[in-house]
Amino acid sequence: MSQTYSPRALRASWDRQQNYLVVGREARFEALVTILKVGTHVHPRILDLGCGTGAFSERILREIPSARIWALDYDPVLLRIARDGLPAPKDRLRWIDADLRSPSWTRSLPRGKWDAIVSTTALHWLEPGPLARVYRSAARLLRPGGLFLNGDHLPFDPPNPQLTRLLRRLRRLRRAREPPRGALNWEEWWAKTRRVAELADEFAERDRRYPHEHADENVQPVSWHLRALRASGFRETTTIWQHFANRVVLAIR
Numbered sequence: 001m002s003q004t005y006s007p008r009a010l011r012a013s014w015d016r017q018q019n020y021l022v023v024g025r026e027a028r029f030e031a032l033v034t035i036l037k038v039g040t041h042v043h044p045r046i047l048d049l050g051c052g053t054g055a056f057s058e059r060i061l062r063e064i065p066s067a068r069i070w071a072l073d074y075d076p077v078l079l080r081i082a083r084d085g086l087p088a089p090k091d092r093l094r095w096i097d098a099d100l101r102s103p104s105w106t107r108s109l110p111r112g113k114w115d116a117i118v119s120t121t122a123l124h125w126l127e128p129g130p131l132a133r134v135y136r137s138a139a140r141l142l143r144p145g146g147l148f149l150n151g152d153h154l155p156f157d158p159p160n161p162q163l164t165r166l167l168r169r170l171r172r173l174r175r176a177r178e179p180p181r182g183a184l185n186w187e188e189w190w191a192k193t194r195r196v197a198e199l200a201d202e203f204a205e206r207d208r209r210y211p212h213e214h215a216d217e218n219v220q221p222v223s224w225h226l227r228a229l230r231a232s233g234f235r236e237t238t239t240i241w242q243h244f245a246n247r248v249v250l251a252i253r
């Protein structure tokens with residue numbers, strides 16, 4: 001049975017799905033936006049990497065009224081839902097279609113330095129090589145004192161065999177949970193959205209761009225990220241928020 005196209009409803013159901021999958025997502029958003037508020041100038045220029053349906057960009061729009069945001073993603077389905085379902089003045093929010101894995105992704109950006117580059121639940125899709133390149137690009141793109149903020153699942157450092165087992169058990173338990181009423185899991189959300197006839201072209205393009213589901217196995221432990229950020233030219237790096245391995249890493253240019 002086909003589904004009617006309601007980008008607003010799809011954005012809302014995406015958030016229910018992500019809030020269920022990423023325990024602490026809301027608190028993470030809160031930490032991210034708080035640092036942006038205190039750590040950027042007025043009229044900050046902010047880049048949101050792997051924006052999806054624009055959930056975090058929307059939060060910045062609402063909470064930092066002078067911010068201008070460029071939201072970047074490579075998923076044509078999520079970008080279409082974002083564009084159609086999150087109306088905002090063009091001088092405040094723009095969408096960019098670019099692949100962070102490509103060495104030339106920065107060519108899609110407007111000229112000029114950025115005050116902050118943010119990302120949530122997205123950079124773990126990248127292999128270590130392309131991710132380290134994104135970190136280096138971010139350091140070049142930010143003004144001195146600019147902020148790089150990554151909220152994602154960043155594993156504990158080895159060797160921690162018992163801790164690793166404990167966290168694996170926690171992950172298994174969380175995966176076995178039923179979604180709360182009204183929320184879909186990842187597979188259900190995609191299966192349902194695929195039945196929207198208006199999104200057929202975007203799905204064909206998505207299948208070409210992302211032929212496989214992303215793998216989580218290549219996610220490096222947190223110290224790898226902090227080291228890679230320092231090596232990229234960031235002066236200060238730390239974890240500013242954490243719930244188990246769900247963290248927000250801050251790097252200052």
Ligand SMILES: C[S@@+](CC[C@H](N)C(=O)[O-])C[C@H]1O[C@@H](n2cnc3c(N)ncnc32)[C@H](O)[C@@H]1O
Pocket residue numbers: 018049050051052053054055056072073074075078098099100101119120121122123125126
């Ligand atoms: C789990 S979603 C998170 C979306 C959004 N940040 C949120 O928190 O709701 C991961 C996002 O990263 C994007 N992404 C993954 N690999 C990417 C790449 N190579 N280039 C650009 N975006 C990418 C995906 O398309 C997807 O929108």
